[in-house]
Structure formats: structure tokens, C-alpha cells
Amino acid sequence: MFRFFRQIRQKLLSNNKFGKYLLYIIVEIFIVIIGILIALELNNWNEERIGAENTKLLFQEVSDELVQNIKNIDRIIDIYILKDSLYFIVLNKKVEYEDYKASFLLFHFALTTDDWRVVDPLTFERTSLVDDDFKELLARKDNLTELQDSIFSELKELYGKRKIDIDINDKTLYDTHLNFRDKLKNELPWWSDYVTNRVVTDEMIQYALNDPFYLNQLSELRFREFSHATGMLWFRTKALNLHKKIADMLNIEKDTSLVKDIADFEHIKGMYEWRGARFDIRGKNELKSSLWNNDSIVAQAADIYPYYNSHLIINMVERGENWLTKIEYGKDGEVLGLTWFGNMTEENGNRIISKKIE
Secondary structure (H helix, E strand, O other): OHHHHHHHHHHHHHOOOHHHHHHHHHHHHHHHHHHHHHHHHHHHHHHHHHHHHHHHHHHHHHHHHHHHHHHHHHHHHHHHHHHHHHHHHHHOOOOOHHHHHHOOHHHHOOOOOHHHOOOOOOOOOOOOOOOHHHHHHHHHOOOOOHHHHHHHHHHHHHHHHHHHHHHHHHHHHHHHHHHHHHHHHHHOOOHHHHHHHOOOOHHHHHHHHHOHHHHHHHHHHHHHHHHHHHHHHHHHHHHHHHHHHHHHHHOOOOOOOOOOOHHHHHHHOEEEEEOOEEEEEEOOOOEEEEEEEOOEEEEEEEEEEEEOOOEEEEEEOOOOEEEEEEEEEOOOOOEEEEEEOOOOOEEOOEEOOEEEOO
16 A cells, blocks of 8 residues: 555656645545544544443443342341241240240340351341442443443442441441340350350240340340341342343343242232221232322332242332331131231231231
């Protein structure tokens, strides 16, 4: 190419065509500049393409991190679900001496901390949320699309506020557990036998049945765990929605262990009653709930997310709250109603539920 241009210049000079020679030089310079600009544009386009692909990869890694955090939360929530029924019967004084003798967990469930993790399914554990991939996205994000920028803003709120709240609750709850155990260790002579032999003695049972401090401390632990759980449920709801948004944006598979098929929950749809108030569960592609007065909707209250097949997370959008409910079934498999996690009230000797009336 350059040899061809050189031959043209030499021919013009040999024929003494200086005017055409100068014009040719200008044209040649223009062609070179155009070539450089095209090369720069191609290079910029290639860098933008590579940057866009890297950004997509970062979002995919963030989505995987969200799933990991949700599963960390679910592990803790599962422990709280197991403990919820124990708190109910102990705090409502529905257990007697023979019950404590028959079930080690009735005394043990409130005293577990992470130093007993290996042998105890009810051990308190830190939530251990991670944000390494989000921090990588924060550091390397470049030229986000409008949709990516919207998702990124939600991620900043999730990790910048919600994760901090959970970390604080983690620390507070852990300290509450340790303070309870320290008081028992320092004041009660049977503590050493309990820790060493893992048995519940008569002396320990009498303490659990009769000492007011014990029930007071259980109430405090239950309150702390309830606050911890509701904060985690809020994070979980936001994280799950972001996981679904990122999967749709990148056209990748959603985690089917977390994203449930709403068609599997037709049996829970209907009208429920809670202390005179009525609310429904309905929806086709997603589950919704509204508050009713007679035949009129008075508030669009909640989004509903299946948690496994036995529980529901009710996200009260207007109030910014999340609640966990257990689906109660009858002998024939029909849905009787919903039991609210953390609610310790009873009616006619039984735990109060939101009854399904339609």
C-alpha cells in the first residue's frame, strides 16, 4: 500500500506537477487520519464490548453471591423455626417436670452458641453474609446500562444498609446469648455438670420451672431472635428479587431451590381471618395479599414469597416489614390457616392462627 502511494508521488514529481503533488499529499494525509480515527473507534468499540462482557460477568457473580447469602440466611431461619414452637410452650408454661425429663431440647435450646455447632442442630450461628463480589462490581463497574444502573442502586442499598443492620443484630444477639450463659455459669452450681455431661438434672428442671429470671431471659432471647429473623427476611426478600432481575437481564437460569413455581401453591389461595381482620392470598404468576373490609379492599398490603413448601414470607410493602408464617394443614391435607412466626399468643389453650375462611 505504502509502495503504491510512493510511486504516485514520484510520478507527479518527475512530471513537474507540483500543484497536483501538493493536493495529493493533502489527500493522503486525510486518508491516513481517517484510517487512524477508524482504528481508534474500532479499538474503543472493542474495549467497550470487553467492558460490557466483564460487567455482565460481574453481575452474574453478584447473583451467585446473593444466592449464597440467601442460603446462609435460610440456615439460620430454619433454626429459628425449630426453636419457635419450643419458645411457645415454655413461655406459656405448657411444660411440666415430666416434659423436661423426656426432652433434653426443652432446656437446652435457649443456651446454645456456636461453640456447640458440631453436635447441636439448634446452635446460634452468625449469619455470615458476604459481599466480596459486590465490592468487585463497585470497583470495576463501567458504562452501565439504565437497567444495570437501577439494579446496582438496589444492590448498594441492600449491602450498604441491610447487611449492616444484620451484622449489628448478629453481634447484639450473640452477646445476649453469652451474657445469659455467663450468668448461669457464675451463679449456678450445676452449670459445670450440664456443660460436661449434657444431662438435665432435677435441680436444673426446678430452676427452669420456678426461677423468674429464666423466663425473663428466654423472653429477651426470643425478642432478639425475632428482630434478627425479621431483618434477615427483609434482606432475603430484596436479595431474591435482585437475583431474579439479574437472571432475567443476563438471560440465565434462576436458582429453582429458591424461586418457586407459584402453580404449586394453588391450595393456599383464599381468604383468611386474623382477629376480625380479613386478608386474602391470590395471584397467578406471583402471590399477593390485600386487606379487606366486608367486600372491599382497603389496602394493597403485601407480596408473598413461598419459603420451601411449608412456610410463606409475607412482605408488607407499605410498612416495610417481613413476616414468616407456617401453613397449617388438617388431617385430610386441607389448609386450616397460618401460624405467625414469633407470635406467642394463644386462644382456648392453642396457638392462635389466621384461619382460612374461604
